[in-house]
Amino acid sequence: MSLDILTDPNPELRTVSAPVAEERFGTPELKAFGAQMIEAMIDDNGIGLAAPQVGVHDRMIVVTMNNQPAVYVNPEIISRSAALFDFEEGCLSVPGVFGLVERHKKVKVRARTLEGLPVQLSLKQLNAVIFQHEIDHLDGVLFTDKVKRLTHSSTTIA
Ligand code: ZN
Numbered sequence: 001m002s003l004d005i006l007t008d009p010n011p012e013l014r015t016v017s018a019p020v021a022e023e024r025f026g027t028p029e030l031k032a033f034g035a036q037m038i039e040a041m042i043d044d045n046g047i048g049l050a051a052p053q054v055g056v057h058d059r060m061i062v063v064t065m066n067n068q069p070a071v072y073v074n075p076e077i078i079s080r081s082a083a084l085f086d087f088e089e090g091c092l093s094v095p096g097v098f099g100l101v102e103r104h105k106k107v108k109v110r111a112r113t114l115e116g117l118p119v120q121l122s123l124k125q126l127n128a129v130i131f132q133h134e135i136d137h138l139d140g141v142l143f144t145d146k147v148k149r150l151t152h153s154s155t156t157i158a
Helices: 028-043 125-138
Strands: 048-050 060-065 068-080 084-089 098-104 106-112 118-124 149-151
Touching: 028 048, 028 060, 028 068, 048 125, 060 125, 068 125, 084 125, 098 125, 106 125, 118 125
Parallel strands: none
Antiparallel strands: 048 060, 060 068, 068 106, 084 098, 098 149, 106 118
């Protein structure tokens, strides 16, 4: 079964997602959902995907870094650089729209694996942008809410 990616203005994209509860870590159900999200991201040529984009309101995202996709559960930005930069973004849920968004250049993210192990990541540039974009999805925020200027090409689809 493959997951369908919802597109704006579907109200599911505006729903705030809830943290994954402790007892769900390591369950076959959570692992299967993580694998399905990775499959959907790859099928749609994305480098990131958040659960609400497939209509599930769990705080879960998948991100590809160094060609390696991984699932991050209950991700949280725990620090942000003062330095900002503009990055051209796109979104699988807003097809055909691209634009410059001001983001923090570096962020530190805390998350859990599907098994519940804690992970902490220091991210910069593109990887920092992907996590900011995906975590916004968990709060019902789309990049088009923050876009400074629309553009006409694509560099990031998340
Ligand atoms: Zn997106």
